[in-house]
Amino acid sequence: MHPGEERRQKDLERLKQLRPIDDDFMRCMFKDNIPLVELVLRIITGKPDLVILSCETQKDMKRLGGARSICLDAYGEDFSGKKYDLEVQREDKGAEPYRARYHSSCMDIENLDAKQKFSDLPDTYTIFITEKDVYGQGEPLYPIERMNLATGKPFGDGEHILYVNGAYRGDSDLGRLMHDFSCTDAKDMNFDLMAERTRYLKENPKGVSQMCKVLEEMCREEREEGRKEGRQEGRKEGRQEGIQDTLQLFLKDGTLTLEKIAEITHLPLEEVKRLQRGQEQTD
Numbered sequence: 001m002h003p004g005e006e007r008r009q010k011d012l013e014r015l016k017q018l019r020p021i022d023d024d025f026m027r028c029m030f031k032d033n034i035p036l037v038e039l040v041l042r043i044i045t046g047k048p049d050l051v052i053l054s055c056e057t058q059k060d061m062k063r064l065g066g067a068r069s070i071c072l073d074a075y076g077e078d079f080s081g082k083k084y085d086l087e088v089q090r091e092d093k094g095a096e097p098y099r100a101r102y103h104s105s106c107m108d109i110e111n112l113d114a115k116q117k118f119s120d121l122p123d124t125y126t127i128f129i130t131e132k133d134v135y136g137q138g139e140p141l142y143p144i145e146r147m148n149l150a151t152g153k154p155f156g157d158g159e160h161i162l163y164v165n166g167a168y169r170g171d172s173d174l175g176r177l178m179h180d181f182s183c184t185d186a187k188d189m190n191f192d193l194m195a196e197r198t199r200y201l202k203e204n205p206k207g208v209s210q211m212c213k214v215l216e217e218m219c220r221e222e223r224e225e226g227r228k229e230g231r232q233e234g235r236k237e238g239r240q241e242g243i244q245d246t247l248q249l250f251l252k253d254g255t256l257t258l259e260k261i262a263e264i265t266h267l268p269l270e271e272v273k274r275l276q277r278g279q280e281q282t283d
Contacts, residue, residue, distance in 0.1 A: 002238055011215040014038045015202060020181040020194065021131050021166055023073055024214055025055040030074045034099045036193045037076055038136040043173045044127060044164055051079040061106045070106055083107050084121045088130075088166075088181070089222045100144070100161045108159075123158040129181065140168040140175065148274070 038052040059075035059173040076085040085103050089095040102257040107124045135142050142163040146155035153211050168178050176190040183189050200207040258276065262269040 012208070014215055015208065017184055017186050017213075018202075018211075021088050021090060021129065022196070023090075025201070025211075026199055027073055028211060029194075030055060030086075030197045033193075033197060034076075036197055037074060037086070038192065039193050040086070040177065041076065041127075043177050044129075044162065045125065052076050053079055059249045061110050066100075072103070075107075082125065083111060084125045084127065085119050086127045086129070090129055090131045092130065092132060093172075094133050095130050095134060095163065096145075100126050100128065104159050104161060121150060121158060123160065125160045125162060127164060128162040129161045129166050133165045133167045134163060134188075135165075138168075139163075140165050140170060140178075142170070156247075197256060244251050 011080060011254050018158070020026050020029055034052050034055055038050060038057045041052060042048055042050045045121050048222075055076040055088070057074050059072040061067070061070050061072065072085050073088060074084075076084040076086070078084070087095070087103070101202075101219075104124055104126045108121055108125070112118070112121055116132055133139075135232050144161035146157055146159065147153070148155055164174075164178070166181055169175050177194075180189040180191055180194045183194075186195040186251075187201070189195040189198065202208065259269060262272045
């Protein structure tokens with residue numbers, strides 16, 4: 001089999017296993033598909049009349065020079081100007097509170113220009129759909145809101161963070177939606193819009209071609225990440241060897257105290273003492 005054809009067959013097999021909970025597949029599902037985004041957000045927010053005006057996938061936010069940039073899975077706006085960041089996370093660590101805070105802050109920066117008032121900030125919703133129940137309480141949703149602890153009342157700053165339990169399978173639209181997010185096959189899905197888009201991306205030649213390009217890019221990024229990790233590991237090992245060589249020179253010289261050597265080499269004092277004992281035995 002030709003290498004190119006072999007790679008395509010591997011991509012097709014990989015495509016069969018993708019689910020909406022996988023971020024690259026989810027982005028393709030939502031791309032140019034406002035009705036589907038609207039369906040998902042209506043169910044999650046509990047707003048059946050929600051109307052989404054626009055939605056971008058892989059939205060880059062890089063407005064502050066030197067600040068860490070982020071790429072949102074799906075970024076939408078409703079008819080009243082509220083903003084929605086919709087993320088899927090298979091790993092719990094990808095939905096940590098500090099990340100939710102940063103995503104929310106980036107949306108604020110994105111939506112307030114120099115001459116605008118702070119009160120012009122739109123309400124924002126940062127939504128994480130997690131494969132597991134990250135809080136372990138069996139709840140379908142975990143809404144996070146700021147509170148005034150002295151009065152016990154909401155702070156009312158317009159910031160909303162929602163964790164959606166992707167493992168929830170209750171008898172509700174949310175339970176059925178979370179079931180669909182874990183499906184690999186369109187025929188097993190509850191919602192027509194989810195099934196239609198999944199079928200297009202996995203069975204329609206144009207959709208399959210689109211996904212194969214995404215998978216090729218994923219493989220390229222994975223290879224580059226592997227090379228980067230290899231280079232970092234090599235540099236780390238080199239630094240460690242350099243520290244060890246420096247330490248040996250200090251010990252042989254004998255003019256510095258062990259405490260000072262530990263400070264210079266950033267090694268624990270006990271490690272310096274252990275190496276000194278080893279050197280004395282060798283000598």
